[in-house]
Amino acid sequence: MELGHDRLGERIALAPVHRIRRRRQLGLLGARHRDRGQRVAPAPPPPTGTDVSNWRVVQANSSYTFTLPAGTAIPDHGYLVIGRNASKAAFEAYWNVALPPNAVYLDAGDSMPVINGDENFTLYDATGRKVDGRTVSMSSAAGRSYQRTNPCLSASKASSWTSGPDSGATPGSGAGSGCAKGIVINEFSDASGTGNYVYEFIELHNDR
């Protein structure tokens, strides 16, 4: 049996592969062993998703801006839902949805969206480059849910969106099949009814 050294300088007997793997899991093997042509566990896959730290969602008419907090990422094929002023639990209860694991939720703390009619949205990355939008505008009467039919289609064309009563909103789901376009504005919905404005939301989708 070959002899080697572990991190502590103790002589150890090099064991069959499964025992080496176990010692590696326990953090007992130093780099020296991994350099000796022995089997090395594959590197973990890179994190999935797109980092959207400090990206900005800008609402026009009236004007509001929400800057995505540092450390925010949108999972591949996933969603980022920005609720106007509600906890995730309250938001889910109001819309009667359980946001799926690939949907990130942010409470904007009443900073946006603020939907009363005629609003549209534009998305910028952290360098100020326009990524998507501006979108079509909410109807002047508001109370609607606008949903992108396909991420590939222009955000500014009415034909790229469906518009229905806000009761049909789909926070955290519903994206079209897409074309690996990246991050898009996928939905924006009013929440009609007295006091329900806190549940207004805008949804981004990661089309990858």
Ligand SMILES: [Ca+2]
């Ligand atoms: Ca409203």
Ligand SMILES: [Ca+2]
């Ligand atoms: Ca949706």
